[in-house]
Amino acid sequence: MKNLLIITLILISALNISGQSLDNLYITPTDSAAIDVNIDTHAGYGYGYLSHNYSIFTDTIKLTVCYWFISSTEVIVAHDIVNVNLPSGSNNYTLDLKLFNSTSTDTCDYFAFTDSAIMVFSTPVTDSLFLSV
Known part of the structure; x- marks a missing residue:
């Protein structure tokens, strides 16, 4: 019975490690050639923003955001902003966030894929566009 309890606790801990979730995603205009992608996340462990990269092919923006993490019992909530420069010529975009x-x-x-979202928008962006996930 003791072994079963230990195994159960290990499994619950392992599930908690990959428990980062995307709460909100919204886009705010910065100028006619760029947007800010606002990302709200939470997790049941310690983490922080590490890096991002994006690529644009025709009308699809592939944005990858990476966070470092540490094993912790506190719940962390983060708000991060990524600036994306938009090419001229296209008016309709699909943001693919991972x-x-x-x-x-x-x-x-x-190390671990934690969440994703897709958001479709048109330019010029004049007001904030919000996606609740």
Whole structure:
């Protein structure tokens, strides 16, 4: 019975480690050629923003945001902003956001995929666009 309890606690802890969630995603205009992507997340462990990268192919923006994490019992809530420069010519975009955790605090090693969201919008962005996830 003691072994079963220990195994159950280990499984619950393992599930908690990959428990980062995207709460809100919204876009705010900065100027005619750029937007700020605002990302609200929470997790049942310690974590922080590490890095991001994005690519734009025709009308799709692929944005990857990476967070470092540490084993902790406190719940962390974070708000991060990523600036994305938009090319001229297209008016309709699809933002494909993917969140990852990294075991390294220096460079993203994409240890765990934690959440994602897709948002469709048109330019020019004149007001904030909000997606509750």
